Amino acid sequence: MDKISIVDYGVGNLLSVRQGLQACGAQVDIVSDYKELTKASKVVLPGVGAFSAAMENLNNLKFTEVLKNLANNNVPILGICLGMQLLFDESEEFGSHTGLGILAGKVKKLPVHSVENEKIKVPHIGWSPLIPSVKSDIFFKEANIWMQKQEFAYFVHSYQVIPSDTDIEIAHTLFGSHKVCSIVRSEKIFACQFHPEKSANFGLRVLKDFCNV
Amino acid sequence: MKNQNIRLISRLDIKGKNLIKGIQLEGFRVIGCPSDFAEKYYNQGADELIYMDAVASLYGRNHLAKIIQEAAKNIFIPLTVGGGIRSVDDATQIFRAGADKIALNTAAVANPNLISELAMKFGSQAVVLSVEAKKITNSHWEVYTDGGRVPTGLDVVEWIDKAISYGAGEVLLTSVDREGTRKGFDISLYSEVNKISNIPIIASGGMGNLEDLSEVLLNGKVDAVAMADALHYNRESIGKIRDYSKNLGFKVRDFDG
Numbered sequence: 001m002d003k004i005s006i007v008d009y010g011v012g013n014l015l016s017v018r019q020g021l022q023a024c025g026a027q028v029d030i031v032s033d034y035k036e037l038t039k040a041s042k043v044v045l046p047g048v049g050a051f052s053a054a055m056e057n058l059n060n061l062k063f064t065e066v067l068k069n070l071a072n073n074n075v076p077i078l079g080i081c082l083g084m085q086l087l088f089d090e091s092e093e094f095g096s097h098t099g100l101g102i103l104a105g106k107v108k109k110l111p112v113h114s115v116e117n118e119k120i121k122v123p124h125i126g127w128s129p130l131i132p133s134v135k136s137d138i139f140f141k142e143a144n145i146w147m148q149k150q151e152f153a154y155f156v157h158s159y160q161v162i163p164s165d166t167d168i169e170i171a172h173t174l175f176g177s178h179k180v181c182s183i184v185r186s187e188k189i190f191a192c193q194f195h196p197e198k199s200a201n202f203g204l205r206v207l208k209d210f211c212n213v
Numbered sequence: 214m215k216n217q218n219i220r221l222i223s224r225l226d227i228k229g230k231n232l233i234k235g236i237q238l239e240g241f242r243v244i245g246c247p248s249d250f251a252e253k254y255y256n257q258g259a260d261e262l263i264y265m266d267a268v269a270s271l272y273g274r275n276h277l278a279k280i281i282q283e284a285a286k287n288i289f290i291p292l293t294v295g296g297g298i299r300s301v302d303d304a305t306q307i308f309r310a311g312a313d314k315i316a317l318n319t320a321a322v323a324n325p326n327l328i329s330e331l332a333m334k335f336g337s338q339a340v341v342l343s344v345e346a347k348k349i350t351n352s353h354w355e356v357y358t359d360g361g362r363v364p365t366g367l368d369v370v371e372w373i374d375k376a377i378s379y380g381a382g383e384v385l386l387t388s389v390d391r392e393g394t395r396k397g398f399d400i401s402l403y404s405e406v407n408k409i410s411n412i413p414i415i416a417s418g419g420m421g422n423l424e425d426l427s428e429v430l431l432n433g434k435v436d437a438v439a440m441a442d443a444l445h446y447n448r449e450s451i452g453k454i455r456d457y458s459k460n461l462g463f464k465v466r467d468f469d470g
Contacts, residue, residue, distance in 0.1 A: 015311045019285055049336035121436065123338050123382060125413055126218045127260055127466035152466040154291060156338045198291050198313065
């Protein structure tokens with residue numbers, strides 16, 4: 001099993017991601033130096049908080065170019081929550097901000113009214129079922145089997161990704177009856193909007209599958 | 214709201230190294246070792262855990278970091294930690310121990326800017342406003358701090374409204390009058406606060422039976438319920454509570470153990 005590098009760019013709780021990966025038997029490095037990251041064989045990009053602050057940190061710490069190069073070289077990357085959103089072209093959170101552009105698409109605010117026009121509270125906090133999208137079978141093997149049962153995962157977010165290529169969407173969930181993209185995969189790039197490290201056994205299954213990619 | 218997702222949370226009140234439970238936040242009885250109970254609730258399918266240091270605000274101490282560090286190793290659901298967090302440094306230490314959210318009461322009342330500072334640094338989703346409410350009249354509640362002991366003169370609804378504007382991401386609303394009494398939730402408190410809140414409300418205090426739960430979900434319109442007494446004394450299990458909520462028409466996490 002490859003060692004997994006968690007990108008430490010100064011935001012959020014890296015500990016729970018590390019504990020989750022370790023519970024799956026992985027060796028984990030927390031990487032805060034961009035030169036270290038160039039040698040990574042498998043990367044987790046975690047994140048909570050604001051998009052623009054996170055991108056600023058990635059830029060200042062010189063992680064941006066390294067992450068793009070790793071993606072070009074087919075190094076597996078798993079983006080979690082804000083880490084998923086950062087992989088895309090741009091976000092409208094507090095203005096318009098450029099992302100890593102590893103995946104094509106935009107990050108937009110969650111709707112504050114349901115399809116039935118009732119008030120819904122943002123952030124979306126809580127457990128929601130993952131509904132497999134058309135190409136769900138190209139996600140991780142084991143996790144995909146679980147997903148056919150519409151496993152619940154823990155979400156905390158105010159923004160969502162809108163991929164340009166809808167074929168990369170593996171699963172979505174419903175928020176006020178709106179479809180919200182929840183897992184994407186494109187080649188070796190994986191990302192989930194929910195927190196696998198906080199999604200009990202299903203989440204650990206996702207992390208374990210990533211360890212085994 | 215029909216089809217609404219709700220969360221079932223177990224609340225662990227901590228004093229020193231022990232899990233404790235009081236009545237109206239007083240007269241604590243030792244229940245046992247927090248990690249035993251935390252694991253039990255995790256394995257029963259609790260959606261989240263809330264740890265509250267019951268005496269930290271009073272004595273300015275905090276024992277929670279160690280307990281959280283242990284919990285974070287084998288519990289993979291969100292952990293909220295409150296009690297005695299006074300500064301960005303205190304909060305940072307608790308996040309480093311493995312907390313996903315911190316809950317602020319006394320310190321937020323003393324300095325609302327702390328809510329903003331923490332929301333800027335860790336995101337609003339990580340900042341829970343903890344409010345201890347005491348009923349004054351049928352439509353007026355006062356904010357208390359320091360484990361329900363110190364009146365602040367603040368009106369609960371106005372305070373929550375203000376704290377939301379400072380960047381709080383969730384409200385843990387405890388009824389001091391009902392806490393530990395098993396007399397049911399203070400429904401009008403929750404429905405009043407729900408009118409002004411665009412962030413999730415967690416109800417805490419007073420669940421005696423499953424009918425109380427249905428009241429607070431249907432009429433209090435809360436987004437989550439934190440339970441302590443009902444679980445600690447094995448009056449209900451999370452599994453039973455989950456099935457019950459599902460039958461009421463709420464969306465809850467499927468969990469088959």
